[in-house]
Amino acid sequence: MMPHESVHTVQSYEQELEQLRSLVNKMGGLVERQVAQAITAVVEHDEDAALDAPEMDPQVDELERETEALVIRLLALRAPMAGDLREVVVALKISGDLERIGDCAASIARRAMRNELLSCPISLTGLHSMGRLVQENLRRTLDAMDQRDPELARIVWHSDTAVDELYVSLFRELVTYMMEDPRNIGPCAHLLFIAKNLERIGDHATNISERVYYAVTGNILPIIRPRGKTFD
């Protein structure tokens, strides 16, 4: 083999790994925007934002498929080892979590414009706080992934507890509103699911943190994550 050829192969392998990182980061950026738009749609009754989040879904799905195809190509042709192999396998898992986050965001956005919610007298303060916290955790998770920072990943992994706690208190609050006035039942049923979707976005962010930690360190975080009390 010519030295030139060898260098070329090495470069091209690095380039493919870089392409994989860039695909997953692009997917992360896209679902981050979906989540932001979904929360804006609910909290500000913003119709454009509500349409935006579900519209991005096919793009996210397509990026997941591209990631899968690239992972299979990398595994077949490059046979990555050790840390690279972990990174490639983890990219596959993370793309799955990102796709689910996108689904949750689209689901929130689609509910946001329902008539019951538009005319709803319920305060959205609790939901807004929960939304901000979930966005913050997601952003830090994506930073940990981009910077391959296991310490940041571990910190975000721990901070999902606060999301769980906000969810439980929101659940109680919404049930109280429903009991006070039957006209609140329709909108609150949808708000319950919006809150649940936010909580699930937090869970997926936690999964991603776990995977980043594993990809970078080769170690597994303890199976039992500290959790807030939840209703599931």
Added chain:
Amino acid sequence: MMPHESVHTVQSYEQELEQLRSLVNKMGGLVERQVAQAITAVVEHDEDAALDAPEMDPQVDELERETEALVIRLLALRAPMAGDLREVVVALKISGDLERIGDCAASIARRAMRNELLSCPISLTGLHSMGRLVQENLRRTLDAMDQRDPELARIVWHSDTAVDELYVSLFRELVTYMMEDPRNIGPCAHLLFIAKNLERIGDHATNISERVYYAVTGNILPIIRPRGKTFD
């Protein structure tokens, strides 16, 4: 290389693939039982069943980790190609869906024993029908996986539409009960989430069917799956 050694290597590779199949099948059997127990817990107020489903969760998580470890070992040491490579990568994805199905089942079972539900006068017929259909789809998905049958996988993939439709009608029914009597609000809020979890189990079964189809044929089912109308 001695011929003996070569045969040994081939056998051992086949054995590892077989071990991977058996791990994923074992995981499938376990979550299938979790789902059955969760539905029994809700419909028959069966406390033993309610305790059973969440208790299986750590076993399912452990099997997911074993699957991941074996996938990484297979990729690192065996460099599987073509159909084998697809099967190995798909096993990783399927184990993720199975783990989530287990989570949904555990979540249903934990809600089943809440006081609000035990004293609840609401008819559970609709939920029972939905539960049976979801169980049936899951069983057929696992059969398609075990038998590597793409045609069966495609059929199950289509049949999730009926689950979505049952979910929507159940959602409407439960909101009506809540409006009729505020004492129904607490139990019905939990029943809404139980129904949603059943619907998600159906979705994960659909994901698994898609992956089985891809692993066996190398082809991808169309991105847009026929769906029933849902509220998300």
